Amino acid sequence: MAGSVRDRVAAARPAGGTPAGRTVRSGPWLLTGHDGRLLAYAHVDGAVLRWTETRPGGPDWLGPDVLPVEGVSELTVAQGRNRYAHLVGRRVRGTGEAAPAVDLVYAIQYQAGRPLSEWRSAGNPHAKRERTAQMGAPTAVVDTSGALHILVATAEGRLALRREDARGRWEPWLDLKVAAVLDAPAAVATSTGQTHLLAPTGTGALTWCQPRPGAVPERGPDPGVVPLPGSACGLATSPGRATFYLTDAVGGGAVAVRPGNWPVPLGGNPGDGRHAALATTLDGHPCTVLAHRDTEGRLVLGACGAEAEHHGVWWTDTGAVCQGDPVLAHDGLGRVVLMAQTEDGGLALARQDDGPGLTLGDWSLL
Numbered sequence: 293m294a295g296s297v298r299d300r301v302a303a304a305r306p307a308g309g310t311p312a313g314r315t316v317r318s319g320p321w322l323l324t325g326h327d328g329r330l331l332a333y334a335h336v337d338g339a340v341l342r343w344t345e346t347r348p349g350g351p352d353w354l355g356p357d358v359l360p361v362e363g364v365s366e367l368t369v370a371q372g373r374n375r376y377a378h379l380v381g382r383r384v385r386g387t388g389e390a391a392p393a394v395d396l397v398y399a400i401q402y403q404a405g406r407p408l409s410e411w412r413s414a415g416n417p418h419a420k421r422e423r424t425a426q427m428g429a430p431t432a433v434v435d436t437s438g439a440l441h442i443l444v445a446t447a448e449g450r451l452a453l454r455r456e457d458a459r460g461r462w463e464p465w466l467d468l469k470v471a472a473v474l475d476a477p478a479a480v481a482t483s484t485g486q487t488h489l490l491a492p493t494g495t496g497a498l499t500w501c502q503p504r505p506g507a508v509p510e511r512g513p514d515p516g517v518v519p520l521p522g523s524a525c526g527l528a529t530s531p532g533r534a535t536f537y538l539t540d541a542v543g544g545g546a547v548a549v550r551p552g553n554w555p556v557p558l559g560g561n562p563g564d565g566r567h568a569a570l571a572t573t574l575d576g577h578p579c580t581v582l583a584h585r586d587t588e589g590r591l592v593l594g595a596c597g598a599e600a601e602h603h604g605v606w607w608t609d610t611g612a613v614c615q616g617d618p619v620l621a622h623d624g625l626g627r628v629v630l631m632a633q634t635e636d637g638g639l640a641l642a643r644q645d646d647g648p649g650l651t652l653g654d655w656s657l658l
Contacts, residue, residue: 314341318367320619320639322631325404326375328624332631332639332658333379335367340379343639343658344405348624350643353658359408364397365429372434372481377401379408380432380442384425394424396442396454398432414442417452417465433479433487435505441487445473451491451498453509466508470498480526480534488512488526488534490549492519497538499551512551518542520564527569529580529599537567537582546584548601556601560594561586570620571598572628575648581628583618591618591632595650612640612655628652 314336321333328348334341334356343355361367364381371377379399386392396414401407418424426447433441439456446452451468470491477491485505491498497519500509515536523539529550536549539562546558546567568583578598582605586592591612596605614632623629623643628650631641634657642652 314339316616316633316637317365319369320616320631320633321369322619322621322629322641323369323371323377324375324621324624325377327404329404330621330623330629331377331401331404333369333377334633334639335364335381338362340367340408342401342408345624349627350623351656354405355658359399361397361399361411368430368432368476370432370434370440372438372440373436374438376434376438378432378434378440380414380430380440381411382427382429382444383413391422392425393421394427396430396444398440398442414454414462415465417444417446417454417467423447429476431476431479433481435481435487436483436485437505441479443477443479443489445476445491449473451477451489458506468500468509470511473498475521478524478526478536478538480528480536482528482532482534484532486532488551490515490519490524490526490536490538490551492521492524492538497524497549501534501551515549515551515555517547517549517555522564523562523566525567525569527571527580529571533599535569535580535599535601537569539564539567539584546582546605550599558582558594558596558601558605560584560592560605560607562592563587563589566617568618568620570622570628572622574650581620581650583620583630585614585616585618585632589613589615589635591630593630593650593652610642610652 318335323331329345332343340359341356346352366382395416399411400409428445431443441455453466472493477489480488486502489500499512518541520539520541529535546560548556562584570581582594591610594605594607616633618632627644639658645651645653
């Protein structure tokens with residue numbers, strides 16, 4: 293990574309108001325639309341907020357558009373190769389003395405800037421209504437065929453999977469037959485059509501991989517690390533292979549995990565949030581860019597060779613303070629884009645500058 297991010301950020305430190313005057317409950321997410329324009333999402337009470345670039349590469353944005361969704365306590369957003377954005381939420385309905393009814397709902401945005409589809413229910417894996425209130429937050433991943441997979445930790449600590457078939461119809465819920473799952477898993481779809489999963493438990497982590505596209509995920513080797521719940525993200529780092537980046541709950545540092553290999557310590561001083569990872573090319577070499585919020589709330593950026601974490605990660609403290617989890621994406625010009633929520637709740641981003649290595653330009657507000 294060439295140059296220093298700190299000096300560039302200090303000159304234009306993120307500042308701005310809470311999006312549309314609302315508190316962000318989950319997110320943000322940053323996706324590249326079918327026409328190269330970036331899409332940013334944030335989940336607030338009663339709605340999802342969406343911003344859309346006016347043209348590929350920016351710098352101007354439209355929005356936020358307010359996309360109503362009532363009763364959703366947790367949200368996630370996934371994208372497939374067709375660039376459709378799949379929004380999946382945990383919805384809670386019912387008040388009073390009776391146990392609330394909790395299910396999973398989903399909607400799709402097919403094209404950048406276009407309306408969202410209607411919200412529909414994907415049900416829940418519990419037979420008894422009173423157990424649904426203890427269901428966890430969902431994870432979503434879209435495989436190379438465009439099929440949406442939804443995963444959720446059940447009230448019993450099991451991991452349940454529901455996915456679309458080749459015609460887009462929901463298959464029955466699958467029980468992946470484990471116990472003591474503490475959090476929704478990190479999920480990755482590889483270019484060869486398989487999905488890979490990693491879920492934290494109280495004493496370690498569990499992994500799964502599809503032996504072939506469309507098959508039921510099978511248990512993989514335990515990676516020998518105890519992830520901090522909510523810290524893991526996954527990235528397809530080579531054809532058919534996934535790498536998970538997480539915080540070691542015992543040692544406190546960042547770790548790279550490829551099932552079947554020993555965990556690779558990455559250093560850093562990550563806080564309690566989720567890591568972000570992006571595959572890119574720097575100076576003609578395939579690389580991985582990482583980002584996280586450290587224990588003091590500062591935004592930290594790292595880079596290393598693809599699947600070469602053992603050679604070291606070049607970490608840079610950007611000097612910017614953020615809250616929540618940062619996100620990474622490519623814009624329509626192929627530049628790395630880093631986005632985060634500012635201290636006062638706004639959303640700000642910085643784009644890769646021209647030149648060798650990875651240097652970020654000034655921050656701008658959505």
